[in-house]
Amino acid sequence: MVVAGCATAPGQGGQGAWAVAEAVPAAQASQPTPAPQPAPLPAQASTVLQESAQLAHYRLANGLEVIVKPDRRAPTAVHMLWVRVGSIDEEDGTSGIAHMLEHMMFKGSAALAPGEFSRRVAELGGQDNAFTNHDYTGYYQQVPASELEAVMALEAERFAHNQWPDEEFTHEVEVVKEERRLRIDDQPRAKLYEQLMAATYLASPERRPVIGWMGDIEQYTAEDVRAFYRQWYQPGNAAVVVVGQVQPQQVLRLAERYYGRIAPGALPARKITAEPPQQGLRRIQLHERAEQPVLLMAYKAPPLKNLAQPTAADWDALALMALAGVLSGYDGARLDRALTRGPRRVADHVDASAQVNGRSGNGLFLLSAIPAQGVPMSKLEEALRRSIRSVAEQGVSEAELARVVTQWAASTIYAQDSMFAQAMDLGTDWIEGWPLHANERLLALLRQVTSAQVQAVARRYFSDAALTVAELVPQAAAPAAAQGTRR
Known part of the structure; x- marks a missing residue:
């Protein structure tokens, strides 16, 4: 998906992502009252974990990591946000909630109306999408390198302030149910693999399908998804990866400007059930x-x-x-x-x-x-x-x-x-x-x-x-x- 110029071009100053809230009024109809947001952090020094002409790796003061690989063969850049949460972090009865949250991340923020994120990326001449599996959830945009700041501003905004009306969730549940029908229920081989995993693992969360069981998709609530977001979408549980015609120090400055102002939060202890030894065919x-x-x-x-x-x-x-x-x-x-x-x-x-x-x-x-x-x-x-x-x-x-x-x-x-x-x-x-x-x-x-x-x-x-x-x-x-x- 793609985003428009809500932020200034790299190196030109301006308000960047934090001007998004002024530039894009959030949808008001049936919008839930947003949870109180922590005050943005003042600028603090980042830690250099690795730095060379080929690859750089930094950690911001709030815990978010930044990985940059210059590739100057084309004037484009890929920007990805990785969150270390997937279906293995779900609880029984909420299978598929990580994937559902991936969908809802496109449905608005404190500054972006539902669907606005992707429309803006498209206006920049880029494309975007997202993916979820057992171990992680990821979001990406591929844009002209000159528009990198714009997508970093937008991604930081929705990562920090995701919110949406209840009716958007109700609609998206039906979208995900249909996705499950098309990808699993109506595909015998995919359904066979799903059942193989359920039989192979008795205790491990890998027994659950990433998209979720249909009964769980139908029963978890909008507030369940919001709680999952608040629980796991923390700077210390995320990394930004940028590959393209970029300079590592430039990307670090942009990351500090937009992602670095997000206050850190505590992460829950991960409780991934160990699989007992199998004792027979x-x-x-x-x-x-x-x-x-x-x-x-x-x-x-x-x-x-x-x-x-x-x-x-x-x-x-x-x-x-x-x-x-x-x-x-x-x-x-x-x-x-x-x-x-x-x-x-x-x-x-x-x-x-x-x-x-x-x-x-x-x-x-x-x-x-x-x-x-x-x-x-x-x-x-x-x-x-x-x-x-x-x-x-x-x-x-x-x-x-x-x-x-x-x-x-x-x-x-x-x-x-x-x-x-x-x-x-x-x-x-x-x-x-x-x-x-x-x-x-x-x-x-x-x-x-x-x-x-x-x-x-x-x-x-x-x-x-x-x-x-x-x-x-x-x-x-x-x-x-x-x-x-x-x-």
Whole structure:
């Protein structure tokens, strides 16, 4: 989405974001009485955490962090606000509330009418949007670099003073319900994955869908969402990431001017329930109207936590990432050759992924496949198990590992062509608490993974005691209702 010139251009002074309230009257109809706002902070010195020509990292006096990466290949800039709150921070009965708040952040502030934020970004020649997942919520604008101050002013305004009429919330609930229907309820594969997560995790908040269960979306209130905002949208729980044709010190001055005046607030203690050890195979089926059956196999795996000094569990997570690459990380990888080619093929599609990062402290190794026409699900499942056993018994070749690392290196390099991708990488590194530019460190560690380590994790983590299987079983469409009246 995009914002208009409510703030002066960089370096020209003026009132900036704090003039927004005068320039844009807030909507008054049915507007709730805003909570008392703390007085803006006086300017205070920021802390330099890292500073070079390639990357700068600062912490403002109120706790908000600022990450800047100059990229002068185009006269544009990506500005992102990351908040370290997602669906794992929700409570039972309010699933999806982090995502709902993401929607409501576009519905007004003390100085912006509903929908005004995006209209203004568009007038600046930019675009904007937002995203929510288990670990975080993010907001971004991509604009001409000359308009960076304007979007920083606007984002700081809504971050500090989000408010909206109750009728905006009532309307947006219906929007989110329809979003859930379109993305989950009417998409059998997405619904299967949702149910796989619910079966895989008994206690961890990862069992809840990010968009929320429909019953929760229908029952939480506008005040519930406002309370969630007040609880988590604090400067000490947020970071601003800017990538583009910018100077780090210039961005820092703008951040101090707009975000630095937001008073800090206390954050609640995070209470993320630990998942108890799984003690046996779990199996579910989803019977839905669908064109093809789908098989998902999720094995519990160790999380990747420490890139600076990896522990034994971290090395196992890295080896599982390498295993996923060997199995399906490039065209003609093991699963592709063994299961989808030739006259005896058993699958139309197959994939492996190691989901080992995230704040919950859990990891999964996921196998997914679509059986070939006429192939029983049991035969496909056995073929996947056999592929893992082959690695456990015979290992993988150094050539396979080298191919995987080459593929990762190429992907890392290609991502640098996109300012948005660079900003996403920096933001997720900050969310995880990893070093900035963790991809470079991760690639260096993956180069050190050996065939013996990959063979060891194939032996250690693929038992039925750690496995949850989900099957999508296609159902025939119900007969159409008879038309007219039978006489």
